[in-house]
Amino acid sequence: MCGIVGYIGERQARPILLNCLARLEYRGYDSCGIAVAGGNLQVHKDAVRVEALKEQLPRRLEGKIGIGHTRWATHGEPSKVNAHPHGDCTGKIAVVHNGVIHNYQQLRQKLIKEGHTFTSATDTEVIPHLVEKHFDGDLEKAVAKALAEMEGSYAIAVLMDGKAELIAARKDSPLIIGIGDGENLIASDVPAVLDYTSRVIYLEDDDIAVITGEGVRVKKNGETVDRKPQRVTWSVEDAQKGGYEHFMLKEIHEQPKVIRDTIRANLYTDETAADRDISEKVGAGEILMLACGTSYHAAMVGKYVLEQLFKVPVRTELASEFGYSGQTSSQTQAIVITQSGETADALKAIKRLRSEGCPVTVITNVVSSSATRIADHVVYTMAGPEISVAATKSYTAQLMALYWMSLFSARIDLRRKDSLIMELRQLPGKVQRVLDDEETIAQHAAQIAKHDNVFFIGRGINYPVALEGALKLKEISYIHAEGYAAGELKHGPFALLNGKAPVVAIVAPDNNYEAMLTNIKEVKARSSPVLALVEEGDEVVAEVADSVIVVPKVDPLFSPVVNAVVLQLLAYYAAKERGCPIDFPRNLAKSVTVE
Numbered sequence: 001m002c003g004i005v006g007y008i009g010e011r012q013a014r015p016i017l018l019n020c021l022a023r024l025e026y027r028g029y030d031s032c033g034i035a036v037a038g039g040n041l042q043v044h045k046d047a048v049r050v051e052a053l054k055e056q057l058p059r060r061l062e063g064k065i066g067i068g069h070t071r072w073a074t075h076g077e078p079s080k081v082n083a084h085p086h087g088d089c090t091g092k093i094a095v096v097h098n099g100v101i102h103n104y105q106q107l108r109q110k111l112i113k114e115g116h117t118f119t120s121a122t123d124t125e126v127i128p129h130l131v132e133k134h135f136d137g138d139l140e141k142a143v144a145k146a147l148a149e150m151e152g153s154y155a156i157a158v159l160m161d162g163k164a165e166l167i168a169a170r171k172d173s174p175l176i177i178g179i180g181d182g183e184n185l186i187a188s189d190v191p192a193v194l195d196y197t198s199r200v201i202y203l204e205d206d207d208i209a210v211i212t213g214e215g216v217r218v219k220k221n222g223e224t225v226d227r228k229p230q231r232v233t234w235s236v237e238d239a240q241k242g243g244y245e246h247f248m249l250k251e252i253h254e255q256p257k258v259i260r261d262t263i264r265a266n267l268y269t270d271e272t273a274a275d276r277d278i279s280e281k282v283g284a285g286e287i288l289m290l291a292c293g294t295s296y297h298a299a300m301v302g303k304y305v306l307e308q309l310f311k312v313p314v315r316t317e318l319a320s321e322f323g324y325s326g327q328t329s330s331q332t333q334a335i336v337i338t339q340s341g342e343t344a345d346a347l348k349a350i351k352r353l354r355s356e357g358c359p360v361t362v363i364t365n366v367v368s369s370s371a372t373r374i375a376d377h378v379v380y381t382m383a384g385p386e387i388s389v390a391a392t393k394s395y396t397a398q399l400m401a402l403y404w405m406s407l408f409s410a411r412i413d414l415r416r417k418d419s420l421i422m423e424l425r426q427l428p429g430k431v432q433r434v435l436d437d438e439e440t441i442a443q444h445a446a447q448i449a450k451h452d453n454v455f456f457i458g459r460g461i462n463y464p465v466a467l468e469g470a471l472k473l474k475e476i477s478y479i480h481a482e483g484y485a486a487g488e489l490k491h492g493p494f495a496l497l498n499g500k501a502p503v504v505a506i507v508a509p510d511n512n513y514e515a516m517l518t519n520i521k522e523v524k525a526r527s528s529p530v531l532a533l534v535e536e537g538d539e540v541v542a543e544v545a546d547s548v549i550v551v552p553k554v555d556p557l558f559s560p561v562v563n564a565v566v567l568q569l570l571a572y573y574a575a576k577e578r579g580c581p582i583d584f585p586r587n588l589a590k591s592v593t594v595e
């Protein structure tokens with residue numbers, strides 16, 4: 001969602017801020033802006049992309065200190081006036097903010113009575129006015145006093161004309177400081193600073209940092225705290241397109257490596273703390289898995305995997321719905337899956353679980369993300385930075401984490417366990433074979449792209465894959481797509497089968513095979529075209545379906561990996577055919593930090 005950047009050092013801030021903002025574009029935004037201080041404070045912002053803002057900037061915009069922002073509208077429409085940075089009445093203070101100030105209406109009314117004037121509809125604008133109100137020469141203290149009046153979540157960067165420092169603070173919204181040589185940066189996300197440094201400080205809740213070109217001082221509740229810089233392993237190349245037309249395509253192609261990296265990382269550790277904890281505790285109770293979007297689909301696959309391998313009941317719930325129901329007991333062991341580790345609904349669910357005494361294991365891709373700070377255990381996925389809004393390699397990495405987690409403590413016959421581990425090692429090669437078939441999949445996608453409605457069906461462990469295939473297609477190609485458990489079609493959706501809406505059927509050679517075959521025949525009887533995903537060697541389905549995409553032979557337990565890769569490519573090429581902005585679909589954000 002919104003992105004924050006800041007720079008202070010020896011170089012001109014403008015190009016660095018714009019470059020950092022461009023690196024944050026993947027988070028999704030509708031407007032952007034920068035403020036640069038150099039003699040006077042200049043703010044430039046608009047409801048445009050970063051590239052367009054760059055064109056709008058005046059030739060002379062000099063200064064070695066500045067802040068910038070990409071905004072994803074929550075309070076007030078996307079517009080020039082609502083874009084960040086926001087300022088105070090004196091025109092000397094500029095603030096960029098991620099998060100939501102819950103009591104902004106009250107603060108705003110109070111400030112108006114005190115003579116402040118507001119120009120935007122945002123909650124953020126109260127912050128510079130509060131800082132102005134409390135400023136008596138010490139910017140850090142003024143910010144601390146302003147924060148004390150605010151309720152809600154925030155990550156902020158504050159700049160004041162005439163001050164050779166930036167102030168950064170966070171609460172329930174991520175913020176990092178990039179440590180450079182004679183320069184320092186602020187960002188809401190690591191990829192923003194990778195061009196300049198790989199050493200970062202992860203700020204914690206209630207931290208207030210004073211940043212100069214020479215150093216960083218952090219205080220929490222008035223006391224100085226030592227926040228050590230950490231070296232990030234993600235490289236600049238990881239966060240760039242590397243010759244691919246889109247990040248999504250690059251990330252789809254990285255999946256064999258992601259699987260290999262997970263296997264390598266787990267090969268030498270027979271158990272992680274999280275594995276141990278789960279295997280010790282689940283015997284007595286149940287596993288509850290929570291997540292949103294694609295991560296939820298990974299959790300749904302995880303349910304089948306854990307139930308088969310652990311032989312314990314597993315429940316999945318949407319994290320966004322968990323607040324309204326969902327029972328836990330003292331024997332509930334929770335697993336929350338979140339790529340970003342910042343999804344507001346996932347964080348809320350973790351907090352509730354912890355307050356009810358349930359141990360929570362978080363599976364996430366982002367080191368030191370908010371979810372990692374409030375969980376009991378953390379399992380990191382090996383996906384590397386995922387820039388495209390559409391999740392692809394992070395889904396596969398989540399499945400890999402779940403496979404390893406359950407395989408090590410599996411309560412199954414030893415021979416079956418060994419054969420699964422062996423199969424898992426062959427999975428990168430199998431996924432590579434799917435990728436090698438890209439052209440064929442692109443041809444099928446060109447057909448799909450002609451339609452406005454598409455159905456995806458699957459059964460058992462491939463039912464969540466049908467949901468994921470539909471989600472991928474709709475989010476990047478804007479084609480209306482629905483995923484169904486194949487047996488459910490005749491309970492309503494059949495009414496929509498008019499011969500025009502194609503049905504993509506995922507057929508695995510498991511105990512659902514015959515039922516899937518019947519479902520395909522039922523669809524064909526209603527004249528709808530069927531594209532089936534079938535395992536190599538299957539000649540039966542090809543006789544019934546209109547066309548097939550052949551996937552390599554894998555154990556049915558791993559079929560959600562190869563099948564999902566096919567559906568990712570199908571969605572990608574359908575979106576490309578339709579000329580959609582694949583990496584940054586409209587209205588969507590990479591990390592959804594509001595409920």
Ligand code: M6R
Nearest residue numbers: 293294295338339340343390391
């Ligand atoms: O970061 P998270 O895994 O918590 O994000 C959850 C969803 O917002 C996310 O999976 C979303 O559905 C995907 N970007 C869709 O491709």
